[in-house]
Amino acid sequence: MEQRHFDKELSDLKQKLLLMAAKVETLINQAIEALKRKDDALARGVMAIDKEVDRMEIEIEEQAVALIALHQPAAADLRFLIGAIKINNDLERIGDHGVNIAQCALKLSGLPDVKPLIDIPRMAQLAVAMLKDSLDGFVRSDPSKSKQVCERDDQVDDIKDQIFRVLLTYMMEKPETIGRAMELILVSRNLERIADLATNICEETIYIAEARIIKHHAEEG
Amino acid sequence: MEQRHFDKELSDLKQKLLLMAAKVETLINQAIEALKRKDDALARGVMAIDKEVDRMEIEIEEQAVALIALHQPAAADLRFLIGAIKINNDLERIGDHGVNIAQCALKLSGLPDVKPLIDIPRMAQLAVAMLKDSLDGFVRSDPSKSKQVCERDDQVDDIKDQIFRVLLTYMMEKPETIGRAMELILVSRNLERIADLATNICEETIYIAEARIIKHHAEEG
Numbered sequence: 248m249e250q251r252h253f254d255k256e257l258s259d260l261k262q263k264l265l266l267m268a269a270k271v272e273t274l275i276n277q278a279i280e281a282l283k284r285k286d287d288a289l290a291r292g293v294m295a296i297d298k299e300v301d302r303m304e305i306e307i308e309e310q311a312v313a314l315i316a317l318h319q320p321a322a323a324d325l326r327f328l329i330g331a332i333k334i335n336n337d338l339e340r341i342g343d344h345g346v347n348i349a350q351c352a353l354k355l356s357g358l359p360d361v362k363p364l365i366d367i368p369r370m371a372q373l374a375v376a377m378l379k380d381s382l383d384g385f386v387r388s389d390p391s392k393s394k395q396v397c398e399r400d401d402q403v404d405d406i407k408d409q410i411f412r413v414l415l416t417y418m419m420e421k422p423e424t425i426g427r428a429m430e431l432i433l434v435s436r437n438l439e440r441i442a443d444l445a446t447n448i449c450e451e452t453i454y455i456a457e458a459r460i461i462k463h464h465a466e467e468g
Numbered sequence: 469m470e471q472r473h474f475d476k477e478l479s480d481l482k483q484k485l486l487l488m489a490a491k492v493e494t495l496i497n498q499a500i501e502a503l504k505r506k507d508d509a510l511a512r513g514v515m516a517i518d519k520e521v522d523r524m525e526i527e528i529e530e531q532a533v534a535l536i537a538l539h540q541p542a543a544a545d546l547r548f549l550i551g552a553i554k555i556n557n558d559l560e561r562i563g564d565h566g567v568n569i570a571q572c573a574l575k576l577s578g579l580p581d582v583k584p585l586i587d588i589p590r591m592a593q594l595a596v597a598m599l600k601d602s603l604d605g606f607v608r609s610d611p612s613k614s615k616q617v618c619e620r621d622d623q624v625d626d627i628k629d630q631i632f633r634v635l636l637t638y639m640m641e642k643p644e645t646i647g648r649a650m651e652l653i654l655v656s657r658n659l660e661r662i663a664d665l666a667t668n669i670c671e672e673t674i675y676i677a678e679a680r681i682i683k684h685h686a687e688e689g
């Protein structure tokens with residue numbers, strides 16, 4: 248395979264990863280909307296989006312493996328393609344966490360609210376923004392952006408702790424809310440995992456960039 | 469690189485993955501022991517094992533990438549090596565879940581028991597056995613073994629549900645136990661994720677084997 252053809256295929260793969268990330272963002276946002284609006288149809292729609300995400304994962308992995316097999320790329324491109332395979336896998340798992348949130352939404356939709364939802368939508372916004380930026384950082388090979396995203400993980404963890412503490416007070420005061428409050432805590436844990444996986448994507452980007460720098464220096468020396 | 473050399477390197481890589489899996493098993497078992505015995509030193513030892521696991525992950529990935537770069541393996545070997553990279557990543561994450569359990573153990577060690585631990589050690593045993601068998605299935609390229617392991621995931625989910633229901637009754641009756649019961653529920657969720665990741669390892673093994681069969685048939689036809 249000639250270089251120009253390889254570059255085209257690589258840029259196509261990056262576009263597909265961005266599309267998949269956008270699909271996963273839609274999935275998470277819809278799961279949170281379903282939770283907020285108690286909308287069962289919206290929650291079930293999340294499962295349909297997840298099926299598409301699963302198909303995209305297989306397609307992207309096949310394409311990346313084929314590129315490695317046919318082009319036998321040099322070290323830096325090989326690293327990038329293997330990073331793409333790992334990140335693709337992470338995106339699929341993020342989709343699964345969105346499905347878990349939709350399942351919590353279905354369990355809660357017929358029940359009275361424990362409390363108005365304030366922190367969970369905010370936490371979701373942060374996690375989705377981290378996901379988006381982590382993919383941008385990877386596709387553009389921009390480790391400085393990825394480092395900024397990693398730092399935002401602490402904010403997400405702080406909100407998670409706050410959600411837990413506030414819900415704990417409701418559970419203590421009204422034990423009949425325990426089941427419902429637990430579902431909300433589970434939602435927050437899924438959002439935490441989404442932010443963690445976005446952090447993994449950033450770490451992979453930084454790892455690839457640093458390996459390139461180290462290799463570059465070694466070649467210069 | 470000649471074929472004999474490649475085969476030796478591949479078998480060395482498999483051995484390292486098995487060693488890493490054994491290390492991760494030790495880590496999980498020790499986290500559960502720390503929880504049972506309320507032993508803080510044992511819990512902190514889990515973090516030290518996790519550092520070793522993190523080092524092993526980097527080493528295995530580097531070795532697998534180097535094998536791809538130097539040997540430019542044929543389709544089936546390439547698929548196996550990419551599977552090894554993904555599974556290596558899963559093992560590292562399983563280690564992180566063990567660390568989460570050890571952190572729960574540290575939080576609970578100075579506090580009275582909510583109830584005697586019965587289901588959590590059983591759930592841990594099942595999850596660790598799934599992990600062990602999932603790696604054996606992968607290294608031996610034995611998809612029938614991997615299929616059996618996948619089926620055991622339902623048992624783990626059943627115990628997780630039972631743990632939740634039993635702890636819910638304690639929380640309802642004695643709201644002062646809610647904080648501690650929540651930690652135990654978190655332990656069970658981490659064990660659930662470990663079993664899920666073992667299931668992923670099996671699915672990867674099955675996927676690789678089926679791709680080989682499909683390819684084999686296509687070549688025969």
